[in-house]
Amino acid sequence: DTAVSQTPKYLVTQMGNDKSIKCEQNLGHDTMYWYKQDSKKFLKIMFSYNNKELIINETVPNRFSPKSPDKAHLNLHINSLELGDSAVYFCASSPIDGQKYFGPGTRLTVT
Amino acid sequence: AQKITQTQPGMFVQEKEAVTLDCTYDTSDQSYGLFWYKQPSSGEMIFLIYQGSYDEQNATEGRYSLNFQKARKSANLVISASQLGDSAMYFCAMRERNSGNTPLVFGKGTRLSVIA
Numbered sequence: 001d002t003a004v005s006q007t008p009k010y011l012v013t014q015m016g017n018d019k020s021i022k023c024e025q026n027l028g029h030d031t032m033y034w035y036k037q038d039s040k041k042f043l044k045i046m047f048s049y050n051n052k053e054l055i056i057n058e059t060v061p062n063r064f065s066p067k068s069p070d071k072a073h074l075n076l077h078i079n080s081l082e083l084g085d086s087a088v089y090f091c092a093s094s095p096i097d098g099q100k101y102f103g104p105g106t107r108l109t110v111t
Numbered sequence: 112a113q114k115i116t117q118t119q120p121g122m123f124v125q126e127k128e129a130v131t132l133d134c135t136y137d138t139s140d141q142s143y144g145l146f147w148y149k150q151p152s153s154g155e156m157i158f159l160i161y162q163g164s165y166d167e168q169n170a171t172e173g174r175y176s177l178n179f180q181k182a183r184k185s186a187n188l189v190i191s192a193s194q195l196g197d198s199a200m201y202f203c204a205m206r207e208r209n210s211g212n213t214p215l216v217f218g219k220g221t222r223l224s225v226i227a
Contacts, residue, residue, distance in 0.1 A: 030212075033214055035214075041150075042217070043202065044217070045216070048214050104154065
């Protein structure tokens, strides 16, 4: 009964490629997020969606495009991957009032 | 300015001892929430404890307690009776305007190592 799931768990790809990471939550939450954790373990918000609508975009390059087909899904598509995109990407969801539930993370390695 | 400051990059504690992980925060909001998450070497983010800015009592969850000092803007995590399995990164985080839609702002984390 995974609450927030992400696929794939690991992603190794070459510079210049386009890739997607999928996220699904079965908690019925209205709000979903993408966070990026860099090599120094620093976690930073990238995007926030509420009921399929983008509400926060934290100056992320426009090579990153989130897409929310429905309330339970928030996918992250990355175009023209760069070395600096290597990181762990976490999807999360939350109810109106409560903690954030995190997915297991996707470790992206760009070579 | 950093919103969440964790001044201890690394900490060591003997098994069965208590340990305090420091966290200070900066906000002008009256309503906010403070969180602690644990990230073991396997990588997942595990929610530990939550304190709302209007909560008068310090939050406790099992061996975890949050020492909330509002005037000092500190929200230290206390782990009692440390276990080897507590070895992990610990992140303090804040949600301003304490609404579920607001994303968390994280500190840089503290790596805790529990020694047998």
